[in-house]
Amino acid sequence: MPFPSQPTGERRPRAMVIDHAWRGLGPGLESLSGPGGAPLTRTVKLIVLPLIVRPTLHPELAVDFLGPEQAEQLDALIRESGARLQATAQWFTLLKRTRRALGIVAGNPQDLYFQRCFELAAEHGAPSADTDSVAGALARAVVEDVADADGGRTVDALKRYLADPAQQALLDRELSTLWTGRQSAPASDTAAAAVALATEVLEAYGGAEGPRNASSYVDMVAAGHGDLLGRVLWAHASGVWGRDDLPAHLGLTERELPPRPQVGRGASTATLPAPLDRTLFERLFVVLQSSARREELPTVPELVGREVGRSCAPLGLYDESLRVAVVLGGRLAVGLDPLGTGDSAPGRTAAHRAINSRWRREASVLRARRMTVSPRPDPDGGVLGALAQDLRTPWAAYMRRLWVRLHGRDVRDAPLPDAASAWAVLDGVARSVMMDHRARVRSALRTLSAAPAVPEAAESRSA
Numbered sequence: 001m002p003f004p005s006q007p008t009g010e011r012r013p014r015a016m017v018i019d020h021a022w023r024g025l026g027p028g029l030e031s032l033s034g035p036g037g038a039p040l041t042r043t044v045k046l047i048v049l050p051l052i053v054r055p056t057l058h059p060e061l062a063v064d065f066l067g068p069e070q071a072e073q074l075d076a077l078i079r080e081s082g083a084r085l086q087a088t089a090q091w092f093t094l095l096k097r098t099r100r101a102l103g104i105v106a107g108n109p110q111d112l113y114f115q116r117c118f119e120l121a122a123e124h125g126a127p128s129a130d131t132d133s134v135a136g137a138l139a140r141a142v143v144e145d146v147a148d149a150d151g152g153r154t155v156d157a158l159k160r161y162l163a164d165p166a167q168q169a170l171l172d173r174e175l176s177t178l179w180t181g182r183q184s185a186p187a188s189d190t191a192a193a194a195v196a197l198a199t200e201v202l203e204a205y206g207g208a209e210g211p212r213n214a215s216s217y218v219d220m221v222a223a224g225h226g227d228l229l230g231r232v233l234w235a236h237a238s239g240v241w242g243r244d245d246l247p248a249h250l251g252l253t254e255r256e257l258p259p260r261p262q263v264g265r266g267a268s269t270a271t272l273p274a275p276l277d278r279t280l281f282e283r284l285f286v287v288l289q290s291s292a293r294r295e296e297l298p299t300v301p302e303l304v305g306r307e308v309g310r311s312c313a314p315l316g317l318y319d320e321s322l323r324v325a326v327v328l329g330g331r332l333a334v335g336l337d338p339l340g341t342g343d344s345a346p347g348r349t350a351a352h353r354a355i356n357s358r359w360r361r362e363a364s365v366l367r368a369r370r371m372t373v374s375p376r377p378d379p380d381g382g383v384l385g386a387l388a389q390d391l392r393t394p395w396a397a398y399m400r401r402l403w404v405r406l407h408g409r410d411v412r413d414a415p416l417p418d419a420a421s422a423w424a425v426l427d428g429v430a431r432s433v434m435m436d437h438r439a440r441v442r443s444a445l446r447t448l449s450a451a452p453a454v455p456e457a458a459e460s461r462s463a
Contacts, residue, residue: 011065014074018048021078028086031093032114041439046114047088052081087121088114091139094127098139104147105156107289112146155288157300162265162281171263171280171308178312179260185235186228191248194225195241198331201419205351217324217419226323229330230314233258241334250330251396252276252315252403261311275403276316280307283316286404287411297411310410315403321415322406325422329402332426333395338434351423355430390437397436402429 022029022039032043039048049055053074055062060070061077095113120127120138127135147154162168200216220226232240233249234257240248249258253276264279269289272282284303291297298306310316315323335352338359348356390397405425409415416422 011067012071014061014064014066015044017066017071017074018044018078021075022048024079025082025085029089031089031096032085040110042110042114046110047085047118048078051115051118052077084118084121087126088117090126091117091120094135094139095143098136098143102140102143102147104143107146107154113142116142116146153288153291153297153300153303155285158281158284158288158304159265161300161304162263168263168265171304174308175261175263175280175312178309182234182312183231185231185233185237191229191232191237191240194220194229194327195331197225198328199349201328201422202332202349202351204419205349205354205423217328217422220324220327221321224320226317226320226325226327227314229327230317230323233315241330243334246334246395249276250333250399252399258316261308275400275407280304280311283307283311283407287408290408303411306411317406317410319410319413319415321417321422322410325406325416325425326399326403328422329399329426329429330395332430333398333402336394336398336430338391338394351426355427359430359434394433397433398429401433402426405429 019038022033023037029039032040032047034040053061058073058077061074063070066074092109092113095117096109099109099113120142124135124138127139162171197216197220201220204216229240233252236257237248238244241250247256252274253259254274255277258276262279264281267279267282267285269286272278272286278286284307287297287303297303306318310318315326317323317326332351332355335348335356336359337352337356340356340360402425405428409425416425
């Protein structure tokens with residue numbers, strides 16, 4: 001399939017060029033592709049960009065939009081790798097089959113094996129169709145090597161550790177003792193003072209470099225304002241953020257008050273509760289699943305032991321700088337307004353204006369904004385309507401993602417020593433939520449465009 005002609009000077013999105021070249025490689029890439037035939041996001045991230053495009057060697061291909069010559073160059077690089085990619089897909093299928101035979105379930109196979117499969121394809125070509133002993137042995141060696149690299153820091157190891165009844169009983173007693181012995185909650189006006197300082201930090205936002213004046217952030221950490229807010233959330237508090245319509249915990253729990261943590265023995269990414277409602281197992285399950293370098297984590301017994309205390313600490317975090325980041329994130333979250341419905345609301349800071357402005361330029365947000373004033377508010381059968389609704393309550397997704405990121409830092413003893421590092425996390429979470437929403441809108445639009453059209457007569461009967 002020749003690369004489509006493109007007028008001189010016209011630039012194409014790099015993602016479009018990759019998609020076109022990928023589809024032109026033909027069959028044999030199913031295990032690396034999505035249902036529609038496009039390369040998986042992880043395929044692009046883990047194989048195409050770092051191993052084929054190699055932007056460090058081809059900086060002209062590192063940009064999001066390519067001119068005609070660069071588009072042709074990228075197209076050629078991918079097509080030249082077609083045979084190796086097909087061999088990679090075959091190795092990936094073999095490694096997944098080997099993984100199942102060995103009973104290994106920890107980790108995402110794409111994250112763990114994609115690049116190793118590309119290496120196998122480069123060195124050995126495609127595995128034989130009858131899975132000869134050489135290919136089978138190589139596949140087993142790779143799967144076992146990846147598993148051993150975790151040093152026992154796996155979800156399976158966590159499950160075995162917490163399955164022991166005596167261990168469960170001991171941990172449950174420790175949780176009960178720590179939860180009962182928590183410090184009393186201060187008055188709600190203490191939290192209001194913390195939020196006022198958070199406003200100063202966010203108003204000092206100075207662009208990509210973060211806040212211009214970091215003294216307020218240092219003052220918040222020194223005064224333990226994150227600890228104070230966390231203890232306020234243990235009592236029934238309202239109006240903490242200057243809005244009575246929002247719960248003080250901003251969706252970090254589905255309960256009126258955070259419940260006492262339980263030990264737990266299972267977890268699923270599809271059904272994870274709100275952060276402060278999670279069991280020990282669920283908290284550490286997320287850490288182990290998302291860690292690219294598990295060998296840098298403490299051992300499972302140490303992870304569990306520290307999580308017992310952490311889960312009973314204010315905001316479910318040990319480090320005070322990370323707790324203060326929750327205060328800052330909460331103050332930022334309650335002012336997020338991607339639909340532009342409350343520009344005149346008081347309390348907006350420079351950080352709010354920067355992030356809201358960036359968000360409102362998103363095409364998916366512009367469409368959602370149109371839907372809010374449409375006489376048919378749900379013209380797409382509910383799919384896009386639900387996504388538009390998410391933009392009316394953006395603080396929920398923001399706070400959940402922020403807490404998970406801060407919890408991961410807490411487990412690794414990675415505090416936020418200054419305002420600039422805190423801002424990098426806060427802004428990064430905003431970008432992540434924005435990108436996730438964009439991806440969900442695109443997926444919904446693809447689904448809707450692929451659905452069969454409703455005959456006009458049928459549509460009139462259902463109206």
